[in-house]
Every structure is written in C-alpha cells, then in structure tokens.
Amino acid sequence: MTALTEGRNTPEALGPMRSTAVAASTKIFAGAMVMVNATGFAVEGKTATGLIGLGRSEETVDNSDGANGDLSVQWKSxxxxxxxxxxxxxxxxxxxxxxxxxxxxxxxxxxxxxxxxxxxxxxxxxxxxxxxxxxxxxxxxxxxx
Structure with missing residues (x-):
C-alpha cells in the first residue's frame, strides 16, 4: 500500500463485544472466562498453556461435537x-x-x-x-x- 493522498473512512470496532470461532470439542457457558488458544480458537478458561484471556462469554455455546470454527461465541471485554x-x-x-x-x-x-x-x-x-x-x-x- 502507498501513503494516503486524501481522507479515508477507516473502520472502527465499536464497543467491547466481539465474536470468536470456538475450538473443537469445547463447551463455553454464559458468564465463563473465554480464552483464545494458539491457533486462534476460543476455549473456556482452564489450567493450560498457550492461552490468553479474552473476556466474559455472553452466551452458552456447545461445540462439543463440532470441529474448529463450527460455532462462534460472543464475548465482552x-x-x-x-x-x-x-x-x-x-x-x-x-x-x-x-x-x-x-x-x-x-x-x-x-x-x-x-x-x-x-x-x-x-x-x-x-x-x-x-x-x-x-x-x-x-x-x-x-x-x-
């Protein structure tokens, strides 16, 4: 990309709500801590390495029988x-x-x-x-x- 030569309408992420694809074989309850794993999929908070906290789950999502990304979870920072x-x-x-x-x-x-x-x-x-x-x-x- 080159530098701007005129004004640009730059997109903005409004508010603290986000959505992330859920990892395979994962169930996240409403109110639970949501974390993201090393491959970018959401998991419930747990003792494990390679995760980072995202926020609070706004819904229960059951991807227990699904593959990575079959479902997404809404979470809030x-x-x-x-x-x-x-x-x-x-x-x-x-x-x-x-x-x-x-x-x-x-x-x-x-x-x-x-x-x-x-x-x-x-x-x-x-x-x-x-x-x-x-x-x-x-x-x-x-x-x-």
Missing amino acids: GSFRYANSAGADEITAADIGKPCYAVDDQTVAKTDDTGARSPAGLIDFVDAQGVWVLFDPNLTRAATA
Missing part, C-alpha cells in the same frame, strides 16, 4: 468478578495491576503454577466476593511478555 484461589495462590489487594492466571472457567490465581497456567487478565480490584479481572488481551500479553 472489560472488568468482571471471578472466584479467587486460596492458600498461596490467593489474590489480595496488594496484587492489583498484576496479571492473574486461569484455574478454570470461573477461578483465577496469583501465579502461573510454575508455567502450567495461562494469563487470564489483569487484577483490577479485589473484594470479599472475588477478584475483578480486567480483560484486554493486548494489555495482558504486554504485561506477561
């Missing part, structure tokens, strides 16, 4: 509350601004469990009911690079 781990992996207010790691589709932890867990997002704040996770895959990748 932003800050959402999920369950906190316990013990040495419990997240506290001192961890605000740091990455957190997916344990399952509704639980986050302070550490990557010696490389076994993928980053879900950034710790936005912590309250008595859980951890508010800020989902922005670009910020999360930068924070964990």
